Amino acid sequence: MGQLRDLKDLMIHELKDIYSAENQLIDALPKLAEKANNEELRNALNHHLEETKRQKERLDEIAGELNTTLSGSNCEGIRGIVTESEKLLKEDAQPNVRDAGIIAEAQKVEHYEISAYGTLHYYAEELGLEKVANLLSETLEEEKNADSKLNDVAKSGINQKAETH
């Protein structure tokens, strides 16, 4: 275990965490999409899966810039949310209610990522790592868009449909 001596060490520590998160999400998002009843929700999740794969590649590029590797960490935060979503998918749920639950879990993930990438972007700017900051900013925007897309899908009717049975 390396020491955390400065902000750059901390940034690499946090990059490893989010790298593990993205890897876990590449496995988890297709499972959520598969169980989604609403087509718009399924499309949003599948679209974000493709973005997530590119985000992982972006992190590999950042690792190259920083002469480090980001593998070998285990993001317990995302592991917890993924475990919760797996439990939800096992429930005997009415399809619209399940969709509302899938959105709730997916938004927890996006908020975690927005927080992580927001901090990382700030660190990169602080350290004068312009290219890294730009790459992180691209991902941060995708995470924000994914979150607001999920909001739109929820408000377009899924939550109302879930109210009645």
Ligand SMILES: [Fe+2]
């Ligand atoms: Fe992501």
Ligand SMILES: [Fe+2]
């Ligand atoms: Fe995301």
